[in-house]
Amino acid sequence: MKPTCPAHDEATRRSAGAARPRRTFADLPGPRGLPVIGNLHELHADRWHLEFERWWRAFGDVFVVRMGRQPILVVAEGELVRDVLQRRPAVFRRTRAIEDVSREADMVGLFSADGEAWRKQRQLINPTLHARHVEGFFPSICEITGRLRDLWSRAADERAARDVLGDLMRYSVDVTSTIAFGRDLNTLRGGPDALQEHLQRVFLGLNRRILAPLPYWRYLGLPADRAYDRALLAVKRLILELVAAARRELEGGAGGVDRPARPRTLLDLMIVARDGENPRAHLSDAEVYANVLTMLLAGEDTTANTLAWILYYLGSRPDVQARAREEADRVLGGGLIPTLEQSKRLEYTGAVTQETLRLRSAAPLLYLEANHDTVVGDVAVPAGAGVVVLTRATGRKPEYFGDPESFRPERWLGGAPPTLPHEPRMALAFGSGPRVCPGRSLALLECAVTVGMVLRSFTVQLADHTAPVRERMAFAMQPEGLRIRFTKRACA
Numbered sequence: 001m002k003p004t005c006p007a008h009d010e011a012t013r014r015s016a017g018a019a020r021p022r023r024t025f026a027d028l029p030g031p032r033g034l035p036v037i038g039n040l041h042e043l044h045a046d047r048w049h050l051e052f053e054r055w056w057r058a059f060g061d062v063f064v065v066r067m068g069r070q071p072i073l074v075v076a077e078g079e080l081v082r083d084v085l086q087r088r089p090a091v092f093r094r095t096r097a098i099e100d101v102s103r104e105a106d107m108v109g110l111f112s113a114d115g116e117a118w119r120k121q122r123q124l125i126n127p128t129l130h131a132r133h134v135e136g137f138f139p140s141i142c143e144i145t146g147r148l149r150d151l152w153s154r155a156a157d158e159r160a161a162r163d164v165l166g167d168l169m170r171y172s173v174d175v176t177s178t179i180a181f182g183r184d185l186n187t188l189r190g191g192p193d194a195l196q197e198h199l200q201r202v203f204l205g206l207n208r209r210i211l212a213p214l215p216y217w218r219y220l221g222l223p224a225d226r227a228y229d230r231a232l233l234a235v236k237r238l239i240l241e242l243v244a245a246a247r248r249e250l251e252g253g254a255g256g257v258d259r260p261a262r263p264r265t266l267l268d269l270m271i272v273a274r275d276g277e278n279p280r281a282h283l284s285d286a287e288v289y290a291n292v293l294t295m296l297l298a299g300e301d302t303t304a305n306t307l308a309w310i311l312y313y314l315g316s317r318p319d320v321q322a323r324a325r326e327e328a329d330r331v332l333g334g335g336l337i338p339t340l341e342q343s344k345r346l347e348y349t350g351a352v353t354q355e356t357l358r359l360r361s362a363a364p365l366l367y368l369e370a371n372h373d374t375v376v377g378d379v380a381v382p383a384g385a386g387v388v389v390l391t392r393a394t395g396r397k398p399e400y401f402g403d404p405e406s407f408r409p410e411r412w413l414g415g416a417p418p419t420l421p422h423e424p425r426m427a428l429a430f431g432s433g434p435r436v437c438p439g440r441s442l443a444l445l446e447c448a449v450t451v452g453m454v455l456r457s458f459t460v461q462l463a464d465h466t467a468p469v470r471e472r473m474a475f476a477m478q479p480e481g482l483r484i485r486f487t488k489r490a491c492a
């Protein structure tokens with residue numbers, strides 16, 4: 001019989017009493033902070049997620065921090081985190097800064113939209129990322145994975161250690177641009193591409209503005225912001241041209257009235273998307289543009305960072321690598337890159353990916369805001385208050401995952417001892433509730449194909465076991481200082 005989880009029971013009791021708040025923010029623990037700036041000075045530019053998690057260990061599952069004068073509720077208890085994420089879009093929304101900054105860039109897509117605008121987009125866009133479409137993208141993923149293999153084969157020949165995060169960023173740019181709008185930027189072979197450089201500038205600029213305490217760019221024309229504006233204009237022009245061309249083909253213009261083309265990319269699928277319940281609902285060109293950019297933004301760094309962390313674990317845990325390699329040899333036979341059917345049978349590799357996501361989630365926390373007065377557990381939350389949910393901390397709680405700090409892939413295969421708690425619904429790397437990541441299947445497929453290829457072709461070692469690999473928060477959480485040495489296997 002499954003052991004009952006005391007934290008779960010406690011949270012259920014608290015949620016049941018949710019209508020009767022007993023505490024306000026003033027009653028909650030939290031770091032003391034300074035007058036006016038609160039705790040802002042403690043948030044290190046690229047490691048602030050670690051500060052939140054340090055506070056969590058010091059103050060427990062529900063506490064308050066101050067961003068300037070604004071108190072923000074921070075929650076790490078699993079049931080409460082899930083409850084907050086579930087009560088979207090009605091009660092909670094993503095922090096308003098995301099929508100405001102995206103609106104200025106004319107790119108309010110699925111990630112940044114809220115309320116009814118989000119609901120309409122989600123209805124139309126979610127199906128474009130369903131497994132059957134994602135599987136249609138499989139040949140492109142394999143081709144680009146083959147390029148990554150060539151690159152790392154050359155590195156193995158030259159006995160050169162690789163900055164794998166840089167390689168994987170280029171890999172995911174190539175995959176995502178091919179899938180999103182049918183243009184293979186081929187940055188793995190050709191090096192930086194003009195469009196890729198523009199995209200990078202746009203993404204960095206968006207990130208900078210979302211995190212800025214004040215909207216300084218509305219009053220100052222700093223060089224970085226002018227470069228951002230130019231890059232945004234170039235990207236917008238190109239994507240709108242692609243939207244217009246795709247519309248002509250799909251709606252029977254250039255493709256011929258009698259024989260309109262079949263949708264091949266996410267952009268095509270968005271153009272033809274219709275809502276079964278409301279067939280007149282469709283996406284405008286502006287919405288398609290916003291969502292093509294959103295897919296590029298949401299799909300690139302997250303997947304690349306996850307793959308880089310997987311290589312980190314394979315390199316630092318020879319026992320895990322040996323077991324994963326044995327599985328890849330057995331499932332792939334003589335093949336070097338998994339077929340679609342084989343990628344689904346790489347169970348241990350899948351468990352390595354799940355365990356990596358639990359410990360090294362690319363998005364360790366999510367920023368939300370209360371739409372109106374509400375209650376979280378027994379805490380009264382006023383309208384407009386910020387709420388940060390520590391999704392990674394939830395996956396590191398011993399009540400949900402026994403021996404939580406250890407990397408144990410077998411826990412995902414029913415191999416954990418019965419005394420070790422295992423609550424997969426508390427692994428929240430892809431979020432939870434109505435806004436859970438719609439790109440999950442695509443990301444997991446990319447991971448299976450890439451890791452399968454690596455295991456069949458190379459052995460993987462950390463280039464320097466003594467050099468620390470640290471967590472760095474850029475757009476998503478990434479390994480800093482990770483260098484990998486590839487050695488070709490005899491079968492490769």
Ligand code: HEM
Pocket residue numbers: 085110111112122294295296298299300302303306361362363366428429430431432433434435436437438439440442443
């Ligand atoms: C390992 C890779 C990935 C991770 C860890 C990840 C993680 C996340 C997380 C944590 C969220 C927020 C969920 C929430 O609010 O509950 C999210 C949302 C989203 N992700 Fe992903 N993601 C990944 C890959 C992708 C890919 C490949 C795509 C598409 C190409 C994608 C598209 C999106 C979109 C559009 C949203 C917004 C959904 C909404 O608000 O309705 N993601 N992702």
